[in-house]
Amino acid sequence: MMAARHLLLLLSQACLLLETGSLAAAPPLTASEAPLESPHFTACLSREQETFRCWWSAGSFRNLSQPGALRVFFLKKNSLSRTWMECPNYTASVPNECYFNKSYTSIWTSYCLQLRSRHHNVTYDERCFNVEDIVHPDPPVSMNWTLLNVSRSGLHFDIIVRWEPPPSADVKAGWMSLTYEVQYRERNASHWEVLDLETSTQQSVYGLHTNMEYEVRVRCKMRAFDNFGQFSDSIFVHVPGKVHGKESTFPVTVVFIFGVVGLAILFLLIIFSHQQKLMVILLPPVPAPKIKGIDPDLLKKGRLDELSSVLSSHPLCKAEMYREEPWVEFIELDLERMDAAEKTGCSDTQRLLGLVPHLGSSHRLAAKDGDLGRASCYEPELSEADPAVAAAFCLRPRVTSPELQSDRPAPDAGPAPVAGSAPDGEADGRPVIQTQLSTQSSVSMDFYAQVSDVTPLGGVVLSPGQQVRGPGEKGEGGDGQPLKNQKEGQKKEGEGGVEKEVPLPLLIVAPDSGAYTSELGNRQIGSDCSRREAFQDPPAEMPQPPPEKNAVEQFALIVPPAGEYQSPYFIPPTPQLPPVADYTVVQDVDAQQSLLLNPSTPPPPSMAPVKPPPAMPVGYLTPDLLGNISL
Amino acid sequence: MFRKLKGPVIFLLMFLDVQVIVGSTPICVHGHTGCQTLSLADLFDRVIQHSARVHGLSSDLHSEYEQYFLPSKNKISKINRNCHTSYILTPNGKENAQRLAGEDLTGVILKLLLAWRDPLSQFHRSMAQHEDFTSFSGNKALEMSDMMHLLGMISNSVRGLISNEALGPQASSSEARPMNDQQLLYCFRRDSNKIQIYLKILKCRIAPEQGC
Numbered sequence: 001m002m003a004a005r006h007l008l009l010l011l012s013q014a015c016l017l018l019e020t021g022s023l024a025a026a027p028p029l030t031a032s033e034a035p036l037e038s039p040h041f042t043a044c045l046s047r048e049q050e051t052f053r054c055w056w057s058a059g060s061f062r063n064l065s066q067p068g069a070l071r072v073f074f075l076k077k078n079s080l081s082r083t084w085m086e087c088p089n090y091t092a093s094v095p096n097e098c099y100f101n102k103s104y105t106s107i108w109t110s111y112c113l114q115l116r117s118r119h120h121n122v123t124y125d126e127r128c129f130n131v132e133d134i135v136h137p138d139p140p141v142s143m144n145w146t147l148l149n150v151s152r153s154g155l156h157f158d159i160i161v162r163w164e165p166p167p168s169a170d171v172k173a174g175w176m177s178l179t180y181e182v183q184y185r186e187r188n189a190s191h192w193e194v195l196d197l198e199t200s201t202q203q204s205v206y207g208l209h210t211n212m213e214y215e216v217r218v219r220c221k222m223r224a225f226d227n228f229g230q231f232s233d234s235i236f237v238h239v240p241g242k243v244h245g246k247e248s249t250f251p252v253t254v255v256f257i258f259g260v261v262g263l264a265i266l267f268l269l270i271i272f273s274h275q276q277k278l279m280v281i282l283l284p285p286v287p288a289p290k291i292k293g294i295d296p297d298l299l300k301k302g303r304l305d306e307l308s309s310v311l312s313s314h315p316l317c318k319a320e321m322y323r324e325e326p327w328v329e330f331i332e333l334d335l336e337r338m339d340a341a342e343k344t345g346c347s348d349t350q351r352l353l354g355l356v357p358h359l360g361s362s363h364r365l366a367a368k369d370g371d372l373g374r375a376s377c378y379e380p381e382l383s384e385a386d387p388a389v390a391a392a393f394c395l396r397p398r399v400t401s402p403e404l405q406s407d408r409p410a411p412d413a414g415p416a417p418v419a420g421s422a423p424d425g426e427a428d429g430r431p432v433i434q435t436q437l438s439t440q441s442s443v444s445m446d447f448y449a450q451v452s453d454v455t456p457l458g459g460v461v462l463s464p465g466q467q468v469r470g471p472g473e474k475g476e477g478g479d480g481q482p483l484k485n486q487k488e489g490q491k492k493e494g495e496g497g498v499e500k501e502v503p504l505p506l507l508i509v510a511p512d513s514g515a516y517t518s519e520l521g522n523r524q525i526g527s528d529c530s531r532r533e534a535f536q537d538p539p540a541e542m543p544q545p546p547p548e549k550n551a552v553e554q555f556a557l558i559v560p561p562a563g564e565y566q567s568p569y570f571i572p573p574t575p576q577l578p579p580v581a582d583y584t585v586v587q588d589v590d591a592q593q594s595l596l597l598n599p600s601t602p603p604p605p606s607m608a609p610v611k612p613p614p615a616m617p618v619g620y621l622t623p624d625l626l627g628n629i630s631l
Numbered sequence: 632m633f634r635k636l637k638g639p640v641i642f643l644l645m646f647l648d649v650q651v652i653v654g655s656t657p658i659c660v661h662g663h664t665g666c667q668t669l670s671l672a673d674l675f676d677r678v679i680q681h682s683a684r685v686h687g688l689s690s691d692l693h694s695e696y697e698q699y700f701l702p703s704k705n706k707i708s709k710i711n712r713n714c715h716t717s718y719i720l721t722p723n724g725k726e727n728a729q730r731l732a733g734e735d736l737t738g739v740i741l742k743l744l745l746a747w748r749d750p751l752s753q754f755h756r757s758m759a760q761h762e763d764f765t766s767f768s769g770n771k772a773l774e775m776s777d778m779m780h781l782l783g784m785i786s787n788s789v790r791g792l793i794s795n796e797a798l799g800p801q802a803s804s805s806e807a808r809p810m811n812d813q814q815l816l817y818c819f820r821r822d823s824n825k826i827q828i829y830l831k832i833l834k835c836r837i838a839p840e841q842g843c
Contacts, residue, residue, distance in 0.1 A: 174831020
């Protein structure tokens, strides 16, 4: 006991040495005792800024817990006196409380309180403060709430909470300015929702759920100070909403969500399945530029018919085509003869010109490359022995008219008669008799000569003028003149042009002029051609026609009497055909590239040469003119 | 008493209320015709709002200053504070303030306002020099400038209006102890609170409303 007392004295002295400003710091413990706590102030607060109270506790000093064992002394800093005064009122009802009433309370002044022992010798604790700093207002009173609105769905509602300031705080006089803080929570939740500070005595609370109970409370503090007062009593808010509102909307929302998801999946499937189409629709391929002209695809794929149609439709190509081969249509080829002639081993030109000895008049105008014309003569029944070239009188169309014109002084381009030489055996070595072809213009020449007969030696006997037939037709006498040598007066300068290098026994074309010459009257054409009335014996006629430079239109064709010659050519009888002119001089070529003929000259049955009109181009050579021709 | 008080009070309030001065319609002081009359209660309300704003600003400044510059709270320094306006006798209680005459109360308010003109400008200058202060509270410094301007206007006007007797002894600026920023802020916060409360009480006195 005595030791304890001594110990306590020691401890109290130790406390005295401590700085007065420090709050209750626990003194160091003695060895075996529990941690001691000296008496100290627990709290000092003011409720209305007019009075304040302080509380202390004895701590571990049990003996000091009796009333009166500890004393409180205070000091106002602004007062001039520095004397400590004792607590004016020790609250009787509450132990360890010192109450300072209004007269002792000065705001905006610093107070210092000391906790001393009874006999003034030990100061356990000291506190200094300003009264306005320890103000903790009372809680607001008279809190109530009113419903502002309920949401359309009936799930939420808003309320407004009202309260009254604490009665102790003189707000009306302006002594205290309070700010309030509202808190709410769901009934059984642990977390409080804190709303912003509010100066006025009402607060709106939004977003509360129906069918749920809420607890709302409020507290206040002085404006521009930090000490909150106690919370008010909570009020409970409950708004009954639709009983099954939440449940009824639940399946609707679920169905809605599933429907949306399903539609989205369907949409994606459609997109992925028709990706290509969609790509084409959304991003159409840019069409390649269409250039007027020929589509190269036609050439690639080998559609020649389309290509040719395209080409034909093109005006440029059309002219070209016709210019190239204007007489393609008028020439016939006797392919049988040609084959036969080939079998004999003779070249075409030789056969044509009678160079082939045994063939004699087996001439064949073979088609040169690209020569596809059909002759007007048609001799299907020529003897096999001499698969001659009655059809060989088919001339190639004139290819290069300017070339032909160059050398011959003939004023007119007359028909270049193709006169197959009808050699009487001499024709083999006969040079080419060339008629003069005057080629003034391609248009006005007489290009055609009808070959009425071919001599056994290969000479061609040309018939007098005859109607020019259309393309592909045989000569008018072609039906009735099956002789190949009876051709339409078709001239083929190309033939001459081709053969110009070769001195042909056939009088045909001057090598440089390429004109066709006609051998009039001195050919012995195929004997069968003798049917033709127009046949003449060319030699007999030679002197007869006037020596004109103009083309002799008419040829004398020798029609040997049947059986007189060993003519390999036969003319099958065609009695029904009316006698027609053997040839007709082509007057002109009109725009449509059809031949304009001279219709006026009926072919004389005899071999009398027809006098050509003076304007007629020189196309044919009469036999008498042959001598004027220089090879 | 009120009539004697009314003139200077109204004039004071007019100068306190800057908004009134820059209003479109001139304010009638003595009820002249052709001008807009503001009730005294409205004037007081506006002034009280201004003072509340000032008080809040000072409180914020003080707490921020303590938080920024003095992280460790030292209670001792708090105790030893003594403001330069301590010489001004101010009612320290509600009853005392309510018992005080309106004129006296007005005088107290004006004294306080005048006393704070110079220290605030000094503080403003020191704030500008402080490097840390720009980040400390930039807009608050701006508001302090506003307050300075306001107080300057008030002081100049009040000097002409109120006699020196009413003002009582003033501490000249030379006597003012140089205060550090923290103490200044503490004192200014306290005094702005005083001004606010006194104005409210004055309003209740002059333009009484229910419950005053």
